[in-house]
Amino acid sequence: xxxxxxxxxxxxxxxxxxxxxxxxxxxxxxxxxxxxxxxxxxxxxxxxxxxxxxxxxxxxxxxxxxxxxxxxxxxxxxxxxxxxxxxxxxxxxxxxxxxxxxxxxxxxxxxxxxxxxxxxxxxxxxxxxxxxxxxxxxxxxxxxxxxxxxxxxxxxxxxxxxxxxxxxxxxxxxxxxxxxxxxxxxxxxxxxxxxxxxxxxxxxxxxxxxxxxxxxxxxxxxxxxxxxxxxxxxxxxxxxxxxxxxxxxxxxxxxxxxxxxxxxxxxxxxxxxxxxxxxxxxxx
Amino acid sequence: xxxxxxxxxxxxxxxxxxxxxxxxxxxxxxxxxxxxxxxxxxxxxxxxxxxxxxxxxxxxxxxxxxxxxxxxxxxxxxxxxxxxxxxxxxxxxxxxxxxxxxxxxxxxxxxxxxxxxxxxxxxxxxxxxxxxxxxxxxxxxxxxxxxxxxxxxxxxxxxxxxxxxxx
Numbered sequence: 001x002x003x004x005x006x007x008x009x010x011x012x013x014x015x016x017x018x019x020x021x022x023x024x025x026x027x028x029x030x031x032x033x034x035x036x037x038x039x040x041x042x043x044x045x046x047x048x049x050x051x052x053x054x055x056x057x058x059x060x061x062x063x064x065x066x067x068x069x070x071x072x073x074x075x076x077x078x079x080x081x082x083x084x085x086x087x088x089x090x091x092x093x094x095x096x097x098x099x100x101x102x103x104x105x106x107x108x109x110x111x112x113x114x115x116x117x118x119x120x121x122x123x124x125x126x127x128x129x130x131x132x133x134x135x136x137x138x139x140x141x142x143x144x145x146x147x148x149x150x151x152x153x154x155x156x157x158x159x160x161x162x163x164x165x166x167x168x169x170x171x172x173x174x175x176x177x178x179x180x181x182x183x184x185x186x187x188x189x190x191x192x193x194x195x196x197x198x199x200x201x202x203x204x205x206x207x208x209x210x211x212x213x214x215x216x217x218x219x220x221x222x223x224x225x226x227x228x229x230x231x232x233x234x235x236x237x238x239x240x241x242x243x244x245x246x247x248x249x250x251x252x253x254x255x256x257x258x259x260x261x262x263x264x265x266x267x268x269x270x271x272x273x274x275x276x277x278x279x280x281x282x283x284x
Numbered sequence: 285x286x287x288x289x290x291x292x293x294x295x296x297x298x299x300x301x302x303x304x305x306x307x308x309x310x311x312x313x314x315x316x317x318x319x320x321x322x323x324x325x326x327x328x329x330x331x332x333x334x335x336x337x338x339x340x341x342x343x344x345x346x347x348x349x350x351x352x353x354x355x356x357x358x359x360x361x362x363x364x365x366x367x368x369x370x371x372x373x374x375x376x377x378x379x380x381x382x383x384x385x386x387x388x389x390x391x392x393x394x395x396x397x398x399x400x401x402x403x404x405x406x407x408x409x410x411x412x413x414x415x416x417x418x419x420x421x422x423x424x425x426x427x428x429x430x431x432x433x434x435x436x437x438x439x440x441x442x443x444x445x446x447x448x449x450x451x
Contacts, residue, residue: 015335023352039347046298049299049304123302123303127313127421131350159350169350195407
C-alpha cells in the first residue's frame with residue numbers, strides 16, 4: 001500500500017489527477033448538495049468570527065470618531081440655522097413636486113415588489129471574486145438570479161442558493177454586467193464591475209450627453225433586473241474620437257465592504273431570453 | 285496525530301481568513317493563513333501528512349469562496365512536493381530559506397490558482413490580478429510567516445515529545 005506512495009512522481013500524479021477530477025465535478029455543479037452541507041458549519045464559524053471582528057472594528061471606529069463628531073456637531077448647528085431658512089423655500093418646491101408626481105403616476109404603473117431582509121454573514125476571501133453570503137436560502141423563497149438591493153441601490157444578484165444561505169454576486173465583480181440607463185438623457189449602456197471594486201458604464205452612444213453626477217439606473221433590458229433601480233452616479237467620463245462609444249466611471253452609493261443587511265427582491269423572477277436568441281439565429 | 289489536527293486548525297484558519305481577511309485588505313490582497321500553515325507544517329512533516337493538510341485546507345478555502353472545490357489545491361500541492369524535495373537537500377531551516385520558500389511558494393500558489401480560475405472562465409489572469417491581488421498577498425504572507433512557523437513548530441514539537449513518551 002505504501003510502496004506506490006514512496007514513488008514521489010507517481011504520488012504527485014495521483015494527487016493532481018484527483019484534484020483535477022474534483023475541480024471538474026465541482027465546476028459542473030455535481031457536488032453542489034455535498035458542498036452546501038459541508039459549507040454550513042464552515043459558514044457558521046466564519047459568521048462568528050465576522051461578528052466579533054465587526055464589533056471590535058466598529059468600537060474602534062466609534063472611539064476615534066468622538067472628537068471629530070464634536071467638531072462636526074458645532075458645524076452642523078451653525079448650518080441648521082441656515083437650512084431652516086431654506087426649508088421654507090423647499091416646502092414650496094415640494095408641493096410642486098407632489099403635483100408633478102401625481103401626474104407621472106397617472107401615466108406609469110408602479111410594480112409592487114416583495115422583499116426578504118437578510119444578514120450578510122460572510123465575504124469572499126479571494127481577492128479576485130466579489131461575492132458575499134447571506135443567511136437566507138430556498139427555505140425563505142430565495143432562488144437563483146433574484147436581484148439584491150439596499151435602500152441606497154443595487155447590490156447584485158443571487159448566484160448560488162442552499163437551504164439556509166445564498167451567495168450574492170456583487171455588481172462590482174469583474175464578471176458582472178448590468179443593463180443600465182442614464183436617468184437624465186435616457187441613454188442605454190452596460191455597467192460592468194472591475195477588479196479594483198469600481199464600476200464602469202460602457203457602450204454609451206458617442207452622441208449621448210453624459211454629465212458628472214448623472215444617476216445611473218437599471219434599464220430592465222435583458223430581463224435580469226427590474227428597471228429603475230439606482231446603480232450609482234457618474235463620476236467621470238471618458239471619450240475618445242477613435243472609439244465607437246464612450247465610457248463613464250460610476251460610483252455606487254453602496255459601501256460593499258461594510259454591508260450588514262440587504263434586501264432580496266423575491267417578487268421579481270429573471271426572464272430567460274436565450275430561447276428567443278436561438279430562434280432568431282435559426283430563422284431563415 | 286498531525287493528520288487529525290489538520291481539520292480543526294485549518295477549519296478555524298479558513299474561517300478566520302474569510303472573515304478577518306476582508307477587514308485588513310491591502311489593495312485586493314489578504315494574508316493566506318491556510319497556505320502558510322500548510323507550508324510551515326510540510327517543512328518538518330512527512331509528505332503524506334502534508335498532502336492531507338493540502339487537501340483539507342484547499343477544500344475549506346474553496347467552500348468559503350465562489351471558486352469550485354479543489355481549485356486551491358494544485359498550487360499548494362506543487363509547493364509542498366517542492367518543499368519535500370528541498371527538505372532532503374537541506375540540513376537546517378534558516379530564516380532566509382524560510383522567507384525564500386514563502387516568497388516563491390506564495391507566488392506559485394497564487395498564480396496557479398489564477399490560471400485554474402482563468403481556465404474555468406473567470407477573468408483572473410491579468411496584470412491587474414498580479415499587481416492588485418497576488419503581490420499584496422505575497423507581502424502579507426512574508427510578514428506573517430515567522431509567527432505562523434513558530435506556532436506550527438510548537439505543535440509539532442509537542443506531538444513528537446508525546447510520541448517519544450508513548451513509545
